[in-house]
Amino acid sequence: MTRWEADCSRCAALCCVAPAFAKSSDFAVDKPAGRPCRNLGDDFRCGIHEELPQRGFRGCVVFDCFGAGQRITQETFAGRDWRSSPELAGPMFALLPVMRQLHELMWLLTEALALEEARPVHDRLETALSETDRLAGGDAGELVGLDVDAYRQRVNGVLRKASQLARARVGRRLVDHSGAQLIGRRMRGADLRGASLRGALLIGADLRDADLRRADFTGADMRGTDLRGADLNGALFLTSSQLRAAVTTADQT
Template sequence: MPDKDRAPGTDHTDAADRAALRADCGNCFGLCCVALTLTRSADFAVNKDAGKPCHNLQDDFRCGIHTRLRSEGFPGCTVYDCFGAGQKVSGETFGGRDWRTAPDTAQQMFQVFPVVRRLHELLWYLTEAVSLVEARSLHGVIRRALDATERLTHLDADALAALDVAAHRDEVAALLARTSELVRATVPRKKKRSHRGGDLIAARLGGADLRGADLRGAYLIAADLSGADLRRADLIGADFRDADLSGADLTGALFLTQSQLNAARGNGATRLPDSLGRPAHWEK
């Protein structure tokens, strides 16, 4: 993206730091296909208990229908993002021992995987936060939180299993909220109504000026956001399932993830942050 199209106030130096926070399925033991519970719904074609391998998981830990997940009734799998936790747990925490050839590792591996996944998600947000120049007054404390979270991901399996990840997440969440406030305060808006946790299901927001809006945890399922301006909007935890982002401007949106985009609909005119990719199922 040319410099003139970059969102103001953003330091685009975090690409390398985020590389390890992207899923590398080729170096994972198919943990998301085993450790997680699947509930038969519009997202998953079958019920599956946690700890039981999905019937589509092959002997090489690859998905047998990876290129056909949506057509086969598993769109939820295309939305899920482990933020690189899969390869971390497989290669580092358990030293390359997989749950099939070392079944004694299975129970603890499946217990640890979601813990590391939550930590990696926090790393994603903190890496973004420390790049936001409007929040420079918090950069010192953000870096300390980033380093502390990174250290937690390198704990051994026993320590990770015992970790109170919810308490750590709450501390980081408070810091991210302060970061958001500083950034959004720089956006000139006549009215800054908060939609935090709001019910915006199927809302008609096409073309809306949502710059700097607080949409943390908002339910935007099937909402029409086509052509909306979401620059500097706080989108952490917002539910974009089946939301229409066609032509929307998400450059500089705060705490947006690939998973959120994968759950939504969009097209070639949708403008995205440099750190995220255009989902394959979107219209051209």
């Protein structure tokens, strides 16, 4: 397990308490922010973990904190939790969305550093990774006050450059669907090699049998995206949570 993978056994179930849930196709109930989910046990374990999709909690299945939860619990708050130390509840819950974004950035930077084509910017990537890790290890009060959106925008510059370098190997004019509204779009069998799908809304899109080699999936919303038969070999920045949200075959997950 890497530092950017969630380890629920070392977390105080922050994702089951801190966020608000709205009753929808992703969540079976409404839940206010800061209130424990009704399925959370005294041991910080989900009582229906193996049945989440069937019980109407698909949103829980596709959530990924990238290891932020255990870092907050074990490092920032030195192993304490919001139940045994109720005064920590507010600070812990407020920190989760900030730490999650920093850990997601570190996952992206680590993935970019593994790209041979991105070698020209490896120094910048390593600097950004080190700086982000330093920030994430800081004081809780300082972190909550961090303008994480502005910081992400700054780091995204080198991530975009790494993506461009990696996608250029496709050797063709690259399709740009960055931020595109592609909800329900029929793209079965499409040639999307090296395409930018950063931030695209692919909810319910039909990408069966599409060629998605070296396509960039950073931040794409892939709830219900049909990827059966699609070629994802070498796809960039495609997370396990995105795959869990999509419709796939066993060999694609």
